[in-house]
Amino acid sequence: MKLKKNVAVSETGFLFNPSTGDSYSINPIGMDIVNMMHEGRSKDEIKRRIMADYVCDESTFEKDFYDFTLMLRNYKLLEENA
Amino acid sequence: MxxxxxxxxxxxxxxxxxxxxxxxxxxxxxxxxxxxxxxxxxxxxxxxxxxxxxxxxxxxxxxxxxxxxxxxxxxxxxxxxxxxxxxxxxxxxxxxxxxxxxxxxxxxxxxxxxxxFLPTAEQFDARHKVQLYEFGSKHGLDVPFAKAVFSVSEVEAAARGIGFPLAVKGKYYDASIAYNADQAKQYFNKINAKWGLPVLLQQFVTGTEVNVCGVGDGKGNVIGAVPMRKLYITDKGKAWAGITLDDEELVRITGKMVQETNWRGPFEMEFVKSADKYYLLEINPRFPAWCYLTVGAGQNQIEAVVNLAMGVEVEPFDDYKKGTMFIRYANxxxxxxxxxxxxxxxxxx
Incomplete structure (x- = not known):
């Protein structure tokens, strides 16, 4: 699961898609996930890190991660084959 | 120097x-x-x-x-x-x-x-809204079907042939969306009174409005092309804010138009992007009001046009800064x- 190469992510959580001109603000936990996606980390690695850094059980992570990535896909921010 | x-x-x-x-x-x-x-x-x-x-x-x-x-x-x-x-x-x-x-x-x-440094009379006529559908067919560009109407009595039949909603457009400016035959006739009369005949009935395509500001050298070469998406649109349909896009497909379509027509001078191409397909709505044979964005993005196309006319050698721009925004203001x-x-x-x- 990878973000498109040309999607720009700032340190403040501002995400810009130059293909569509759309921009988004994401919160700190979203930033962590997006940064790990940018680094090419797997879903399991992301899960481990998030559960270690935040108070979060596995089922909550699974549900919220699914919602988050669905949103990224709907906004066409993920690579098509990811 | x-x-x-x-x-x-x-x-x-x-x-x-x-x-x-x-x-x-x-x-x-x-x-x-x-x-x-x-x-x-x-x-x-x-x-x-x-x-x-x-x-x-x-x-x-x-x-x-x-x-x-x-x-x-x-x-x-x-x-x-x-x-x-x-x-x-x-x-x-x-x-x-x-x-x-x-x-x-x-x-x-x-x-x-x-x-x-202007388009030729043939180029000017060929891209006219009234001829744009034929222009698109000739040059392999997707253009929504349109029909020129010269009398209010023709409106209903033409509109039903296209289907609702449809866009009712003046030959130079103005456009309204009609959802039934009565509205289409009403807009026909309004636009006819202001801009004259013909009035254009055009298939309505929904999607994101994206435009390209560019310059052709008259020999089939693109001197510059900057795609922009409108971020804030006024009630007159004008961009009050916009942003440059990273869109190779739009630049490719622009290059195709310039190459096929040997376009000379500035132009603005207006598209609607619908399900990853670009529908060409208009080609304006001049710079658009947002053309200063091209300067901000690293392509002073306006300067290039003057130099082309003055016989100064002009190197085509090969890049522009994506994500450059403009925001208009009133004073x-x-x-x-x-x-x-x-x-x-x-x-x-």
Missing amino acids: HKPRYTIAVTGLNAIDSPGPGLAVIRALRAATSFQVRIIGLSYEALEPVIYLHDQVDKTYQIPYPSAGQDVLFERIAYIRSREGAIDFLFPNFDAELYNFIKLEQRLASALGIRM DLIVDIKEFEKISTEGEL
Whole structure:
């Protein structure tokens, strides 16, 4: 699961898609996930890190991660084959 | 390095809610690095705001409306040139005046030494809204089906053939979306009264509005092309904010149009992106009001057009800064009534 190469992510959580001109603000936990996606980390690695850094059980992570990535896909921010 | 100083005349000084491109063109000319400028404003009405922007326009003259004809326009330009000593280049910026200027291009150059860099009359006619569907079919561009209508009695049958909703468009400006035959007739009458015939009924395509501002060199080469998405659209459909896009497909389509038509001069292509398909809605044969964004993105296309006309070698731009935004703003100028009086009575300021 990878973000498109040309999607720009700032340190403040501002995400810009130059293909569509759309921009988004994401919160700190979203930033962590997006940064790990940018680094090419797997879903399991992301899960481990998030559960270690935040108070979060596995089922909550699974549900919220699914919602988050669905949103990224709907906004066409993920690579098509990811 | 010695920079030439050009006197450049510019129309489209109506920086209003549906703005002419004049102010953006002037700002781009003043930002040019290869020449310096003296700007002559050419106005139609005394309340065009840019007339009074003295840090942008050095002198303004009123010119006759396009309906007065080419000879009257030529005489007025000849008078202005005699007052100014020289006019090196002229930027017409309105659709409605372009035909006269295209027809006068050779005459203004040979008799008065005033250069322009405009599409040919054939290019101008071929991309006209009324012909755009055929233009698209000929050049392999997707264009929504459209039909030109010359009488209100034709509207209902034509509209039902296209289906609702549909866009009702004036031949130069204005567009409204009609959801039934009554609305279509109402908009036909309104647009006919303002812009004349024909009125265009066009298949309505929903999606994201994206535009390209570009320049062709007349030999099939793109000198510059910058795609932009409107971020804020006024109730008149004008971009009040926009952002440059990273869109290779739009640049490719633009290149195809320029190559196939040998387009000469500036243009704006208006598209709707619907399900990853680009539908061409219009080609405007001039710079758009947002053309200063091209300067901000690293392509001073306006400067390039002047240099092309002056015979200076122009390297095509090969890149632009993606994610560059423009946000338009409104401002109030304080004007001494003597200035308004002067332009109103003497036709000069």
